[in-house]
Amino acid sequence: MGEKSAQKRKYILETARKVFMEKGFKKVTMKDIVEACQISRGGLYLYFDNTSEIFMEVMKLESEEADDVFSDSITEDATAADILVLFLQEQKKELLRKKDTLTQAVYEFYFENQPPKKDNFLKKQFDSAVKIIEKLIEIGVDNGEFYCEDCAGTARNIMFVLEGLKISAQTIRITPETVDREIVYILKSLGVET
Amino acid sequence: MGEKSAQKRKYILETARKVFMEKGFKKVTMKDIVEACQISRGGLYLYFDNTSEIFMEVMKLESEEADDVFSDSITEDATAADILVLFLQEQKKELLRKKDTLTQAVYEFYFENQPPKKDNFLKKQFDSAVKIIEKLIEIGVDNGEFYCEDCAGTARNIMFVLEGLKISAQTIRITPETVDREIVYILKSLGVET
DNA sequence: GTAAAAACTGACACATATGTATTTTTATTT
DNA sequence: AAATAAAAATACATATGTGTCAGTTTTTAC
Numbered sequence: 001m002g003e004k005s006a007q008k009r010k011y012i013l014e015t016a017r018k019v020f021m022e023k024g025f026k027k028v029t030m031k032d033i034v035e036a037c038q039i040s041r042g043g044l045y046l047y048f049d050n051t052s053e054i055f056m057e058v059m060k061l062e063s064e065e066a067d068d069v070f071s072d073s074i075t076e077d078a079t080a081a082d083i084l085v086l087f088l089q090e091q092k093k094e095l096l097r098k099k100d101t102l103t104q105a106v107y108e109f110y111f112e113n114q115p116p117k118k119d120n121f122l123k124k125q126f127d128s129a130v131k132i133i134e135k136l137i138e139i140g141v142d143n144g145e146f147y148c149e150d151c152a153g154t155a156r157n158i159m160f161v162l163e164g165l166k167i168s169a170q171t172i173r174i175t176p177e178t179v180d181r182e183i184v185y186i187l188k189s190l191g192v193e194t
Numbered sequence: 195m196g197e198k199s200a201q202k203r204k205y206i207l208e209t210a211r212k213v214f215m216e217k218g219f220k221k222v223t224m225k226d227i228v229e230a231c232q233i234s235r236g237g238l239y240l241y242f243d244n245t246s247e248i249f250m251e252v253m254k255l256e257s258e259e260a261d262d263v264f265s266d267s268i269t270e271d272a273t274a275a276d277i278l279v280l281f282l283q284e285q286k287k288e289l290l291r292k293k294d295t296l297t298q299a300v301y302e303f304y305f306e307n308q309p310p311k312k313d314n315f316l317k318k319q320f321d322s323a324v325k326i327i328e329k330l331i332e333i334g335v336d337n338g339e340f341y342c343e344d345c346a347g348t349a350r351n352i353m354f355v356l357e358g359l360k361i362s363a364q365t366i367r368i369t370p371e372t373v374d375r376e377i378v379y380i381l382k383s384l385g386v387e388t
Numbered sequence: 389g390t391a392a393a394a395a396c397t398g399a400c401a402c403a404t405a406t407g408t409a410t411t412t413t414t415a416t417t418t
Numbered sequence: 419a420a421a422t423a424a425a426a427a428t429a430c431a432t433a434t435g436t437g438t439c440a441g442t443t444t445t446t447a448c
Binding site: 029030031041042045049050 | 404405406407408409410
């Protein structure tokens with residue numbers, strides 16, 4: 001647990017991240033990470049005590065680096081509807097690729113370890129996304145793009161639908177068309193025809 | 195894998211089911227099941243080869259025994275809205291108790307084993323629930339209880355919200371109030387005030 | 389009542405993961 | 419360049435799980 005080289009520490013976390021993306025959380029052993037990092041068993045233990053600790057550090061990095069969910073969507077002269085559509089499209093892309101995401105690993109980790117009340121990675125992400133969507137809907141309502149009586153409720157609802165799609169993508173194998181249908185449904189409920 | 199006694203086989207599956215409810219899927223070992231069943235290691239292997247096989251059999255039993263999602267909700271003179279409310283309340287109860295459910299085990303199982311295209315336990319449940327909700331909404335629309343332009347879409351949407359709530363209950367620790375809010379939101383979107 | 393078949397048991401051999409302790413390598417200081 | 423300290427690698431002891439098999443008990447059939 002010593003600090004040793006901060007650079008190597010970072011390298012280990014970044015490499016471990018890839019391993020977790022590939023194999024989820026539960027399957028990953030210290031050996032896997034050792035091999036991926038091309039270091040020795042003892043070497044790894046100098047930095048971290050176990051896979052849970054490593055995973056938590058990876059999540060911490062992740063939430064520090066996580067740029068705004070809308071960073072890709074916001075442009076100078078985009079309308080609220082444009083931004084929402086881009087956001088939903090982005091989410092679609094994300095949830096349809098099974099590997100290449102920490103999604104499953106995060107779920108597994110929270111299954112295994114009682115989800116923390118504080119510092120809950122998923123909860124933070126969820127809540128902040130809800131807030132931003134709510135703001136966005138309000139803007140859309142103000143300039144007449146959307147019709148919505150309960151912006152906060154709608155924002156929450158959208159996020160729960162996305163959560164549902166996300167876990168479904170991992171379990172019941174939904175198709176891109178299914179996601180599209182949901183996106184259209186969401187937009188229509190805001191009065192936006194596509 | 196021999197058939198041996200069908201009765202004992204059933205007993206093992208029922209006992210294993212409890213173990214999976216308690217510990218999820220990944221954590222459970224043959225030893226756990228052996229001990230829960232109070233039989234010998236060799237004895238268990240006479241019936242099943244590994245935990246995956248046992249779990250699949252448990253799921254099969256589950257889906258055979260699974261009574262209609264609405265069985266508890268339907269009564270002689272209930273309105274469509276009544277039935278829908280009861281159903282949502284039932285789902286709420288279910289998703290809020292963490293243990294006592296195969297939910298997490300099923301997720302873990304599908305994480306570990308590529309979800310099957312055919313015989314997908316979750317998919318079957320999901321699809322059949324969607325169908326029934328759709329029917330229910332149609333009935334409600336016909337007799338003026340609900341307002342809805344896209345019954346199929348709404349039914350699907352409701353199920354994805356429920357999926358989202360279900361996984362969220364396991365990961366971000368949602369409260370009963372959060373579920374209630376979503377239920378109210380769903381009903382309101384159908385034009386039902388509560 | 390006994391012999392054959394079926395069901396069951398517990399120990400064993402193997403495999404894999406963990407965390408630590410010791411040795412070796414590399415870097416730093418004088 | 420030798421002495422020392424830090425970092426990394428290797429080997430080890432421990433733990434836990436798996437699947438099998440030789441032997442035992444129970445059931446079945448005659």
